[in-house]
Amino acid sequence: MTVKVIPYLVMDGNANEAIEFYRDALEAEVLYKQTFEEGPENPEYPLPEEAKNRIMHATVKVGENEIMFSDTFPGQSHQIGNQVTICLSASDSQKSKKFFEALQQGGQVTMPLQETFFSPAYGSVIDKFGVNFQIYTEGEH
Numbered sequence: 001m002t003v004k005v006i007p008y009l010v011m012d013g014n015a016n017e018a019i020e021f022y023r024d025a026l027e028a029e030v031l032y033k034q035t036f037e038e039g040p041e042n043p044e045y046p047l048p049e050e051a052k053n054r055i056m057h058a059t060v061k062v063g064e065n066e067i068m069f070s071d072t073f074p075g076q077s078h079q080i081g082n083q084v085t086i087c088l089s090a091s092d093s094q095k096s097k098k099f100f101e102a103l104q105q106g107g108q109v110t111m112p113l114q115e116t117f118f119s120p121a122y123g124s125v126i127d128k129f130g131v132n133f134q135i136y137t138e139g140e141h
Helices: 015-025 093-104
Strands: 003-011 029-035 055-062 065-071 084-090 108-114 122-126 132-137
Touching: 003 015, 015 029, 015 055, 015 065, 084 093, 093 108, 093 122, 093 132
Parallel strands: 003 065, 084 132
Antiparallel strands: 003 084, 029 055, 055 065, 108 122, 122 132
């Protein structure tokens, strides 16, 4: 079982610009990049035009480490200073559940741990110290 701690930068519509900046400045390799438009459609929630070219998720590699990125969805609040979250990536759903349950104690769940189209167990929580965590489980689901 593996566990990784990955900085996750949440931008306000300029993630693509940031990715290109870090690619050049830090000699980063873009491993993955997907816009909201490239994600699966949900007929109950049509994608607004202003969201289509925003980054849903991206990963770049700097040396031996990774940094992840996304843009906020139009209308979501964004404040300089809260755009960095910690992504705990585990290869085991039970370990992800354990992390999530521990971090939510005295904190606030912002997305319940659940199966998504990209992870068998994903959720987000702000711990009692105000640190934003995303819990991500690798693997097939």
